[in-house]
Amino acid sequence: MQNREGEGFLKIKDLIKKIDILETNVKDFDKDIADIAYNSKNAKEGCAFVCIKGFKADGHEYIDEAIQNGACLVVVDEFYDTSKIEGKIDYIKTSNTRKALAVMSANFFGHPSKDFLLIGVTGTNGKTSTTFMIKSILEAYGQKVGLIGTIKNMIGSSEIEAQHTTPESYDLQKLFWQMKSEGVDSVVMEVSSHSLELFRVYDCDFDVGVFTNLTQDHLDFHGTMENYFAAKLKLFGMSKKRVVNADDSWGKRIIEMYPDCVTYAKDSDACVFARNIKLFVNKNQFELWYNGQKKEILLNIPGLFSIYNSLAAAACCIALGVELDTIKRGLEDLKAVPGRFEIVESNEKFTIVIDYAHTPDGLLNLMKTVDEVANGRKVLLFGCGGDRDRTKRPIMGEIAGKMADFVIVTSDNPRTEDPLKIIADILEGIQKTKVEYVVIPDRFEAIKYAIKNARENDFIVLAGKGHETYQILKDRTIPFDERRIVKDIIKELRE
Numbered sequence: 001m002q003n004r005e006g007e008g009f010l011k012i013k014d015l016i017k018k019i020d021i022l023e024t025n026v027k028d029f030d031k032d033i034a035d036i037a038y039n040s041k042n043a044k045e046g047c048a049f050v051c052i053k054g055f056k057a058d059g060h061e062y063i064d065e066a067i068q069n070g071a072c073l074v075v076v077d078e079f080y081d082t083s084k085i086e087g088k089i090d091y092i093k094t095s096n097t098r099k100a101l102a103v104m105s106a107n108f109f110g111h112p113s114k115d116f117l118l119i120g121v122t123g124t125n126g127k128t129s130t131t132f133m134i135k136s137i138l139e140a141y142g143q144k145v146g147l148i149g150t151i152k153n154m155i156g157s158s159e160i161e162a163q164h165t166t167p168e169s170y171d172l173q174k175l176f177w178q179m180k181s182e183g184v185d186s187v188v189m190e191v192s193s194h195s196l197e198l199f200r201v202y203d204c205d206f207d208v209g210v211f212t213n214l215t216q217d218h219l220d221f222h223g224t225m226e227n228y229f230a231a232k233l234k235l236f237g238m239s240k241k242r243v244v245n246a247d248d249s250w251g252k253r254i255i256e257m258y259p260d261c262v263t264y265a266k267d268s269d270a271c272v273f274a275r276n277i278k279l280f281v282n283k284n285q286f287e288l289w290y291n292g293q294k295k296e297i298l299l300n301i302p303g304l305f306s307i308y309n310s311l312a313a314a315a316c317c318i319a320l321g322v323e324l325d326t327i328k329r330g331l332e333d334l335k336a337v338p339g340r341f342e343i344v345e346s347n348e349k350f351t352i353v354i355d356y357a358h359t360p361d362g363l364l365n366l367m368k369t370v371d372e373v374a375n376g377r378k379v380l381l382f383g384c385g386g387d388r389d390r391t392k393r394p395i396m397g398e399i400a401g402k403m404a405d406f407v408i409v410t411s412d413n414p415r416t417e418d419p420l421k422i423i424a425d426i427l428e429g430i431q432k433t434k435v436e437y438v439v440i441p442d443r444f445e446a447i448k449y450a451i452k453n454a455r456e457n458d459f460i461v462l463a464g465k466g467h468e469t470y471q472i473l474k475d476r477t478i479p480f481d482e483r484r485i486v487k488d489i490i491k492e493l494r495e
């Protein structure tokens with residue numbers, strides 16, 4: 001990957017434009033800065049090191065390491081006692097170093113997002129699929145499109161690995177800069193609530209902000225739904241145009257605040273809506289309505305939620321002036337979204353689908369779709385993540401118990417938690433229902449059990465992992481690709 005080095009250095013005075021300076025010992029603001037680092041390990045000759053007090057570590061404790069690695073300027077937070085570094089290095093004290101990192105990064109890379117259309121999609125569920133759909137429509141419109149999100153980042157059809165749903169501000173601005181250098185017309189990105197809260201997208205100008213929905217998730221981080229909503233809301237204060245799901249109760253609150261938004265809904269009380277919806281195992285059919293005009297859409301992405309995501313994508317592109325014929329073409333061109341209602345096996349006996357659903361609402365919508373398309377038993381295999389919102393576990397257990405005919409409770413990235421403790425939380429909910437279930441903590445063995453014991457016409461759903469190809473156990477990340485695992489198990493059982 002290229003970086004800005006090729007374009008030269010930036011003077012301190014230009015790098016720190018628009019950040020508030022509480023204290024500084026810098027004498028020469030014309031000094032050149034080679035790069036920015038927010039991790040001391042990545043600091044290099046002539047760079048600025050921005051210290052962040054995080055959830056696990058405090059960047060201020062790594063100033064010496066950054067200096068050893070060549071940093072010539074440090075940016076510290078207002079609580080920091082600068083007498084510790086006086087005489088050692090140039091410093092700037094500012095009121096919020098996460099904000100400063102975002103502003104400095106945008107300055108360093110020359111505000112690349114001003115040179116293309118920037119679309120941000122936020123909401124608990126549907127962000128990934130909606131961004132894929134918007135990309136496909138804008139490509140049908142003739143644009144070169146960048147995509148930033150959970151599964152991967154893309155420039156046109158080339159792929160770049162993604163670490164976060166929304167990258168840290170420096171990495172985001174660097175990616176924007178690369179996308180600009182490669183001539184994109186627009187960038188569509190997922191905007192997570194974490195990124196809004198932690199200023200990763202601060203100082204970005206969004207042309208359109210899209211809201212899909214808000215349901216319980218990430219309460220380990222936000223504490224309450226109101227805080228979670230407040231984080232999401234920030235995107236709409238940063239966007240020129242807003243596209244909002246009018247069927248969502250939190251969406252209705254955004255519409256009250258911004259009455260000029262482009263709204264979408266399943267029924268007709270919105271600018272863009274769908275009628276005559278037909279769900280099939282591997283596709284959907286519906287009428288897309290806008291301004292008295294109708295288009296028949298045959299969507300290759302199954303699931304009821306895909307209708308909502310298509311409406312969000314269509315409304316976004318309508319807000320950008322794309323005509324309905326192109327929207328139809330773009331939606332129909334999209335062949336799949338990895339890990340979203342992805343059929344990984346379909347034989348004369350059973351069907352296996354993998355899906356990323358990992359929230360109560362996501363699981364409910366997934367199982368509603370399965371209910372529409374399954375001919376036999378609905379077998380649901382799932383677990384819940386460790387070190388994340390615990391309150392959703394019994395809720396998901398109860399949904400599983402109500403919606404499935406048979407449940408296999410297993411593990412899904414237990415991280416540092418005891419998998420059996422997580423499963424016990426899920427069982428609290430399952431035991432409120434009468435569903436038949438088994439507990440198999442080892443996810444590989446659980447999948448094997450589902451396949452080995454499959455009955456005629458079973459519709460087996462492996463929920464939670466979707467596109468993920470790993471399992472996080474304690475501090476180890478081990479390879480775990482359910483597409484391959486399913487194939488291997490079927491082969492092994494046949495031999």
Ligand SMILES: CC(=O)N[C@H]1[C@@H](OP(=O)(O)OP(=O)(O)OC[C@H]2O[C@@H](n3ccc(=O)[nH]c3=O)[C@H](O)[C@@H]2O)O[C@H](CO)[C@@H](O)[C@@H]1O[C@H](C)C(=O)N[C@@H](C)C(=O)N[C@H](CCC(=O)O)C(=O)O
Pocket residue numbers: 038039040041051052053054055056057058059060062163164165166167168192193194195198
């Ligand atoms: C809660 C959260 O989002 N934390 C993120 C945050 O961590 P942090 O700021 O607390 O960092 P920290 O590890 O405490 O370190 C503090 C500072 O010391 C620095 N440091 C640390 C060690 C060292 O040797 N030298 C050094 O300079 C670090 O670089 C950092 O600047 O900033 C880090 C750097 O960008 C992120 O890696 C980290 O993401 C963690 C790993 C994470 O799991 N985040 C998830 C929850 C997340 O953001 N998820 C959303 C998607 C949610 C969804 O919709 O599903 C996302 O956008 O990906």
